Amino acid sequence: EVQLQESGPGLVKPSQSLSLTCSVTGYSITSNYWGWIRKFPGNKMEWMGYISYSGSTSYNPSLKSRISITRDTSKNQFFLQLNSVTTEDTATYYCARRNVDWYFDFWGPGTMVTVSS
């Protein structure tokens, strides 16, 4: 079965970059699509973007100037970088697989990131 696991720093300073890794087991990231979703305090959730089996990307327009999703197929990992973070980027970040029917079917357990000086 597909399993995803997020990892990265739990604390980031304002104006710096947030960098997270999603490690995938049980399925190759050279198939399907692989995305990032976040849940803010108060439970509002936001789709951030995804990277395809071929390496092409799609991003939420609200984040387009700050976000980058990349991958390392040799390690079966994909990555999130969010630049110029503010306290409003404090959230739990999830990675997930987007299937060919356009929805997210397998998710990681999430990693909490706090933006604070």
Add this chain to the structure above:
Amino acid sequence: DIQMTQSPSFLSASVGDRVTINCKASQNINRYLNWYQQKLGEAPKLLIYNANSLQTGIPSRFSGSGSGTDFTLTISSLQPEDVATYFCLQHNSWYTFGAGTKLELK
């Protein structure tokens, strides 16, 4: 952008009760609506996709209905292991989420 309004935010019910949770879309999303269950500290689990299709391995007490703008998740007979937060996701036009329903045992 499509907005999703989920209700109720909180629900308390007894074992064996029939439970319903609703999501309303701000515009027609056809049947592109999924339901997820998330237990504390765990990954969200897909229960229902495309409004009424049961994901493999999910107990048959879970069901989904609706189309267009109004959708419902039903648990036909609540079990103790169903205590969780449930949320909806529309995937008709990019992705937007409901705010979640926290389900507890009475």
